[in-house]
Each structure stands twice: as structure tokens, then as C-alpha cells.
Amino acid sequence: MTVRAKKHLGQHFLKDEQIAQDIANSLTETGYNNVLEIGPGMGVLTKYLLKKKFTTHVVEIDTESIEYLKAHFLNLSDRIISKDFLKMDLAEIFGKNQVAIIGNFPYNISTQIVFKTLENKHQIPEFSGMFQKEVAKRIAENEGSKAYGILSVLTQAFYHVEYLFTVPPTVFNPPPKVESGVIRLIRKENYTLPVDEKLFKKVVKTAFNQRRKTLRNSLKSLNLSDNLREDVIFAKRPEQLSVQEFINLTSKIENDVV
Numbered sequence: 001m002t003v004r005a006k007k008h009l010g011q012h013f014l015k016d017e018q019i020a021q022d023i024a025n026s027l028t029e030t031g032y033n034n035v036l037e038i039g040p041g042m043g044v045l046t047k048y049l050l051k052k053k054f055t056t057h058v059v060e061i062d063t064e065s066i067e068y069l070k071a072h073f074l075n076l077s078d079r080i081i082s083k084d085f086l087k088m089d090l091a092e093i094f095g096k097n098q099v100a101i102i103g104n105f106p107y108n109i110s111t112q113i114v115f116k117t118l119e120n121k122h123q124i125p126e127f128s129g130m131f132q133k134e135v136a137k138r139i140a141e142n143e144g145s146k147a148y149g150i151l152s153v154l155t156q157a158f159y160h161v162e163y164l165f166t167v168p169p170t171v172f173n174p175p176p177k178v179e180s181g182v183i184r185l186i187r188k189e190n191y192t193l194p195v196d197e198k199l200f201k202k203v204v205k206t207a208f209n210q211r212r213k214t215l216r217n218s219l220k221s222l223n224l225s226d227n228l229r230e231d232v233i234f235a236k237r238p239e240q241l242s243v244q245e246f247i248n249l250t251s252k253i254e255n256d257v258v
Contacts, residue, residue, distance in 0.1 A: 014045065014172055015044065015171060015173050019167055020048055021048050022164075023045055023102065023130060023182055024052070026102075026182065027100055027126060027184075029053065029054060030125075032125055033054050035049060035101075036058070036059060036100070036101055038058075038105060039061075039065075039104065041060075041065055041104070042072075043069055043073055047073070055079070057080075058080055061083070066082055086112055090120055096123075098123060098124070098125050099123060100127065101129065102129055117185070126185065126186055128182070128185070131183065133166060133178060137163065139185075143239060143240060143245075156243045157243050157247070158187060158191045159185035161183060161184075162185075162186075163183050164181075164183060166179055166181050167179065193250075194251065195250040195254055196250070199250055199254060203222070203246065206222065207238035211239060215238065216234040224256055225256050228256045233245065233249055
């Protein structure tokens, strides 16, 4: 029995054992006893996770994959979660326990997986996974680059991001049209912001939604005082600001009196 890769689920099954092992080994195994693999498919990564000292759980939306995993990984059967990760409540499964996330992520929902992780950062100390290379690079990118954007700033505000290695299309079935990249996120020791988090996200998203404009123009909708808009930071474009500068900018906006 094999599982057919389904286009509507964005499935590309990894068939290279060494790469699967490298992804499994990318977890530091520090600060958690539970790992959740998203979209295990036929378990090429799962089998290496099961050799580790932590407890592996998998979440899978594809019923064909679930049947395959139940038949081939008998010691995993009670930890196969038949749900959509994006709609899943981690606390329902793990309580207050910390859980690391790992996976060869479907390209069509990979950025949503990152945003879901950010929403649950209090419970996810580590995250390692494979993305379309362009997306992986974007998450890891620093200021000053065209690829640097909303995803980069919001992720790096809470996690240390490391681009680990590139994966060619030939190691998948079916092969995707692009290269893939594996990244690791390790949560910062102090991952609470000194500013209002909702406002921080709003500032970042508003700024990058008109990324060619200076902040003076792109942040007009926030009704800032003329006095604040004279600050030198407003002459910059969003990709010129580091994560820390975005935090500083949010702080200035918070304290602004119109």
C-alpha cells in the first residue's frame, strides 16, 4: 500500500532517507518532551523522530495517509491526530506542555503554519521544517533585502531563525517545480515584546503593504501626530528597518499624542 500525493493538499512526498534524517536531527531536543509532526504522509520523517527520546505525535488531514500510518507504525497509532493543524487547539492535546513542531510542510499552507506557530509561541519553543526555498529564505532574511517582509519581522521578533540547507526537487515524489529549504526557529528567551503586540503587528503589516513608500506615507492611516511624523525613522522604507527598529517605532506610536 502506498499513498497517492494529492495536489489539492499540496503533497510532495520526500523519498530521500538522508534528508529525512537531517530534518529529524535539526531539532535540538531542548526544553520540551513532545514533538508534533505536521503532514507525515508515509512517515519517511516520522520513523527517524520515533527513534528520539521525545514523544512523537503526528497530525494528518489525509485519510489515506492515516490508514497507512496506522498499518505501518503500530506504536504510533494512539498519537495520530486526524485534524487540520490550522484549526487544531494544541492545549486540547498537550495541555500546558511545551511542544516542538516539525514537518515537510505542504507549500500551499506553509506560511499559515508559521502564523499559527506565532499565535501559539508560548507553547512552541522550537520549530523545524521544510518550505518552498523562497518562503524559507523570506522567513530567515534580514533587513535591506527585497525578500525581507512581514513574515521575516513577525517571526524574528519572537524566534531566532536559521536557514539550514537547500533540498532539490528530485528527492520528492512527485517532484515540485522549485527547490525547497529547511529552517529552524528557536524561541527567544524573552519572547514578550515591550510594546502592544497587536499594534506591533498592525504597524509591520501596514508598513509592508505599501513597501515602496516611506513610512511617513505608508503609515498615514494610523493618524499620527505631525510631530511624530517628523522623526527621522519615518523617512525610511519598511525593508530598511530591523526587527528592533520596528519595536522602537511601535513604542513611539504607542506614546504618540495626536
